[in-house]
Amino acid sequence: MKKLLVYISAAGMALSLTVKPAVAGNEDRAGQAGANELLINPWARTSGFGGANIALVRGIEAMNLNVAGLGFNKGTEVVFAQTDWMRGTDIKISSFGVGQKVGESGSMGLTVTSMSFGDIERTNETQPDGGLGTYSPQFLTVGFSYAKEFSNSIYGGLAVRMISESINDVKAQGLVIDAGIQYITGFNEAKDNLKFGIALRNVGTPMKFDGEGLSFRNDNASANINVLQQQRVERFEMPSLVSIGIAYDIKLKEDHRLTPMISFTSNSFIRDQFALGAEYGFRQLFMLRAGYTIDKKDKNAIIDDEISANLGLTAGASVVVPLGKSGKTFGIDYAYRSTKTFDGTHTIGARFNL
Numbered sequence: 001m002k003k004l005l006v007y008i009s010a011a012g013m014a015l016s017l018t019v020k021p022a023v024a025g026n027e028d029r030a031g032q033a034g035a036n037e038l039l040i041n042p043w044a045r046t047s048g049f050g051g052a053n054i055a056l057v058r059g060i061e062a063m064n065l066n067v068a069g070l071g072f073n074k075g076t077e078v079v080f081a082q083t084d085w086m087r088g089t090d091i092k093i094s095s096f097g098v099g100q101k102v103g104e105s106g107s108m109g110l111t112v113t114s115m116s117f118g119d120i121e122r123t124n125e126t127q128p129d130g131g132l133g134t135y136s137p138q139f140l141t142v143g144f145s146y147a148k149e150f151s152n153s154i155y156g157g158l159a160v161r162m163i164s165e166s167i168n169d170v171k172a173q174g175l176v177i178d179a180g181i182q183y184i185t186g187f188n189e190a191k192d193n194l195k196f197g198i199a200l201r202n203v204g205t206p207m208k209f210d211g212e213g214l215s216f217r218n219d220n221a222s223a224n225i226n227v228l229q230q231q232r233v234e235r236f237e238m239p240s241l242v243s244i245g246i247a248y249d250i251k252l253k254e255d256h257r258l259t260p261m262i263s264f265t266s267n268s269f270i271r272d273q274f275a276l277g278a279e280y281g282f283r284q285l286f287m288l289r290a291g292y293t294i295d296k297k298d299k300n301a302i303i304d305d306e307i308s309a310n311l312g313l314t315a316g317a318s319v320v321v322p323l324g325k326s327g328k329t330f331g332i333d334y335a336y337r338s339t340k341t342f343d344g345t346h347t348i349g350a351r352f353n354l
Contacts (some may be wrong), residue, residue: 013135033269034236035163035174037139039079040200042095042113044081044349047335048316052277053184054245054263055197059351060097060109063145064067066199066243067157073107081333081349086309086342090118090350105149109159115139140164145178153191155182168297169213176204176238179345185251193249197263199203200242206235243273257281272296277314285327287318310345312338328354 012202013292037157041047052067060079062069076099083093115138119288122132140163147157164171186193213347214231245263252258258280265273277291316335323330330352337345 007345026092028342033239034207035176035238037113037115037141037189038161038163039239039241040083040085040093040115041095042081042083042093042347043079044083044316044335044347045287045318045331045351047337047345047347048289048291048314049261049277049279049334050275050293050310050314050337051243051273052245052261052275052291052293053247053279054199054243056247056259056261056279057197058243060099060111062147062180063097063111064158064177066180066197066245067109067145067159067178067183068111068147068155068182068197068199069158070099070107070145070184071105071149071155073101073109073147075327076100076354078354079349079351081347082217083345083347085345086339087346088301088342092116092118093122093347098213100242102146107157109143109145109147111141111143113141115141135167137165137167143332147180153184155184158179159205163207163315165207165209167213170207170208170209170211174204174207174222174238176202176240176246178202188251191276193251195247195249196245197240197247198244202240204238204239204240204333209233211308216229225282239270240268252268255283285320286324287315287320290315308344309339309341311340314338315343327353 026115041064043064046053046057046061046065056074057065057069057076059070079097081095085091085093095111095113099107099109102108117136117137119136121130121134123130124132125326142159143159143161144255145157145159147155149155157180161176178199180199182199183196184192205265214233217227218227218229243263244267245261247259247261250258258278260278263275273293273295275291277289277295279287279289281287291313295311314335315336316333318331318333320329320331333349334349339345
């Protein structure tokens, strides 16, 4: 029965791939969606692939790409990451996640991601140059997930993420649901060197800003008018997408591995994207990775230039240190993502596997 449910879910997600392209990748709709922080990968290890590792992602970082990868958790995992988003903009992203194996084949995860923009000068109609102090926008995303190993080759998971975007007197909140499946097969003796993954992300209800900051007082003494008026605010959709990917492990020598991978992402509000990546690994102690992301341009598009911030080359590395003979480890991860403007995006992270 469990396998049947997984197959039904996989069929449903595969069907969404065939239906969604009718409205996906439409750059004319760019800017109509909100909560675009949901499209940002805040983790160091997986960022180095440029989004190509849909089939390969494992552990707590899977909650931002393909939640099914959380099902590979064998104990307790704690991850921290700090991102300097498009260096030069003063945008910082801080992330924390913890994953825990539950029962014989399940895993639960919690992630918290905070995005800060520094202090911004306050202005108004009479003081456009400032002098009124500063304010600090805050974006917060909290995710809960559950993933399960249904068999030696099938993993699936669901995640719920709550989003909050706010300044002092205006706020918007929303909720999205993610789902993912990973399938493992292969041509080696263990039948585990070929990996497939599919993920449906950011499916949720529209968000809308509200608060005292959207109201103003219309004071017109000559017309004897002094009333409090409220600005009308339009709702905005979530940036939903579907990703599918494949990865293949190539054994080079004893303890040496090379894994090429590719993924395709069908976006609802921006161009679809292809990502290529590869990872070299020595045992589970050192990993070196790279990726390249490109937009799928429409020949009839109004805009002929890239409209995504992070395109092109990505790279990263991980070093893992065993903590005694118990199997516990400590790791340091780093990733770089090139950007069209500013000085790239840099992420550094630390993880404990206990």
